[in-house]
Every structure is written in C-alpha cells, then in structure tokens.
Amino acid sequence: MSAAERILSRAVNEITSGSIVNLGIGLPTQVIHYLPDDFDVQIHSENGILGAWKQSAPEAMDPFLIDAAGAYVSLREGASLFDSAVSFAIIRRARLDLTMIGAFEVDAHGNLANWKIPGKFSPGIGGAMELAQKTKRIVVLTTHTDKQGRPKILKNCRLPLTAQTCVNRIISDLAVMDVTAQGLVVREKLVQISDADLQAQTEAELTFATREAES
C-alpha cells in the first residue's frame, strides 16, 4: 500500500453510520471511494451538496456536478442542492458530525495550518476556517513528514493558523494520534515502526497507547 492508501483505508473507519461528513480538498475527498456502496452517510460538499456520492461512469457524468476539489460526483437518493450561504449555514450551525481535512502543519495543541505558506503556496482559506472552527469532530489526514522529510506534526504550528485547538485526531501514513490535554497520544501504528523511530519523525512529543499494525 502507498502512503496515501494507508491513510485513506484507515480514515474511512472514522465515518460512523448515520452521520453527516465533509471531506476537504486533497486526500479527504478520496475517502468517498473507500465507503461501501450501501453505507448510511450523507457527504456534504461546501459548494452546495448534501448527499454527494461516488463519480459516475463517464457516459453518466454531469459536468455541472463537482465536489469542492473539482472532481465530478454523483448524487445519492435524498440528496439536496443549495447555494453557498445555505451550505455554510449548515457548517456554522454545527450540523456536520465530522470533517476530514488536510494540513500543512498540525500541532500538539490541535492547532491547524492549511491555508497560507507566505510567498510560496497560498491556496487560500476556502471553507477551512468555518469547517475547522464549527464541526463537532475534526480529523486531519496528512503524511507524517513533508516531501523533504521534515515533520509536519509539530510542537507549535509556525504557519498562519486556520483555527486554534480544533483538531481531535490525526491520521498519518504511519500512525493514528489523538490530541489530548496531555498532548498527542498514539493510538495505532499503521506500519511496523518502533516508538523511537516514530518519535524521530515527529516534532511534537508523543505518548504511546498503541496496538500494533495488523500485518
């Protein structure tokens, strides 16, 4: 399995039956393809969809129906479509049970930075501030380190924050970590790795309460 596949196949287990879930741009939008076809969930897409579903075959694809990342989607039975003000009213009124979101940096306090790398790559805020600030549960999906191998899971974020103390759980390609009052607690490892090696790739201090990866 690739790093992305490890993250996605673990992330799908975060979605509980009967919930309303937003999937952010990047890895999170791909989680939809890991859901069983009959799974009871409503996927919210901030461009105005409640009940988005997996992409149709090319002949049935609708060019006027995309997710927030631009990928074509279909609609489930019972879906609804609405304008951006209504879409964000759903978010700000905390009607979402879970948002999975990407990160440039995330830290031991649950702070999240994912909108601005000054002078380099500033994609913008999009829906991230409102999702991060108002969703009941935030799970960050991220590679454990960046392309240069530097930790993305930090003691304190250095980039401009999207929202403070909003993250509940981090799923990386190496481990599942919860944000607690005592800092980051490793709940699961997704690869065979020693505690010391995992800590070496993480700037934030980790405590361990793990069951080993099933191999």
Next chain:
Amino acid sequence: MKKNQTLEKAIAAIPSGAVVMVGGFGNPGTPFSLINELVRQGQTDLTLIKNDANESGHGVSRLIENGQVRKLITTHIGLNKRVIDLMNQGVIEIQFHPQGMLAEKIRTAGAGSFGFLTDIGIDSEITRPEDLLDWQGQTYKVEMALSADYALIHAAQADWLGNLLYRGSAINFSPLMAMAANHVIVETPDLGAPGRFKPEQVHTPGAFIDSVVPLESLTSDYGILEHHVRR
C-alpha cells in the same frame, strides 16, 4: 419587459474599472461565454469577486492572465498555480475570505443590509483589531456587506423576464450575486417565454435581473475537464 440582450451589447455595458461579481464554483456556474466576451472587448482595471480563479486558461483565469484584472476577491485559488504565481509576483492583488463569509457578505448586500457579526476567523491573522466589536459582554468580528457594480451569472434555464433556474452544483454563489450587484447580466442556453416555470420553483426572481443573453449552445468550456475524471 423583455430583457433579452445580445452578448456584445450586454458586456459592452461594463466599463473599465468596474467591480464585477462572477458566479461559479470551479467550472459549474461559471458564465464562460460572458467572460470570453469580456476578454474579447478588453475592459481593464477590473475588480473581480469570485469564489475561485477557475483553472489556468479557463474562465476568469483568462481575464487575469490577459492583464485585465487589478484585484481578485476570492476564497481559494489552490487549483490555479498560474494565478498563485501572479499573486506572488505582485502582478495581481488577491484578497482571501473564508468561503462562507464571502457568501454571507454578498447575501447581506443582496438583502439590503450593511453587515453582520461573526466569530469566524476571529483569532486568526485575517482579523484586525479594528474589525472587533464588544457588545453586551461578548466580542464579535464585524463583517461588512459586499456589493458590486455588475454580476455575471450562468443559469440553466431562464425566461425573458429574468426568472432563473440553476442546476447541479452550479447554484453556489449565483443567486446571492444576482441579488448583490447593481446590474445583473445572465447567460443561458435555454431561454423561453414567461409561464414555462412553476412559480414556486423559480430560484432567482426576475426583479434582480437586467439582461438575459441567450446562448445558441454550450462551448467545450462547459464540458468535462478530463483531469477531474477518476481513472
């Protein structure tokens, strides 16, 4: 009153220096034909208000790449590396808002109000001290309404009174912008006589609309973008 207008005349109403709202989130809802005519006519020094910058070579990105845009008020340009580069080079000014705040600022202007109070982004660098208001023991951020001189809107269907229907995820900012701009120009591939819609199904009532441009067909701009098809 018949609001039918030709593409050329409808866009010729827009002067250089205008503030222009453009509907659409990514491709759906982007009024490509109105935008392409604005590229052809060449008005400059525009301020655009759009959720995103489309993708390089498409939609409002053409106006930006053509040097017609001074400032873009937006939420997310992550799918347009070209515009990110132009921002980093200082060629274009980009103002980012949280997406729901941009929508609500536009909705507020469209409702004839002047602002609202929120807590979104209140602890972040997008909030300046002068944006804060202490009121009855709570601290809020003041968000002002955002209006425009013109709005460019794509509707799936319209009648010549300007009653509009959108489809799919192409609704997004369009009904809000149609309310918030002083002069609203709509393009549609499906224009017909009044009476074609059930009154309770109309998304945007014609009172907000100034001109309706019929499109003979939808160009390839409106089609499937292959790189968004999952392999």
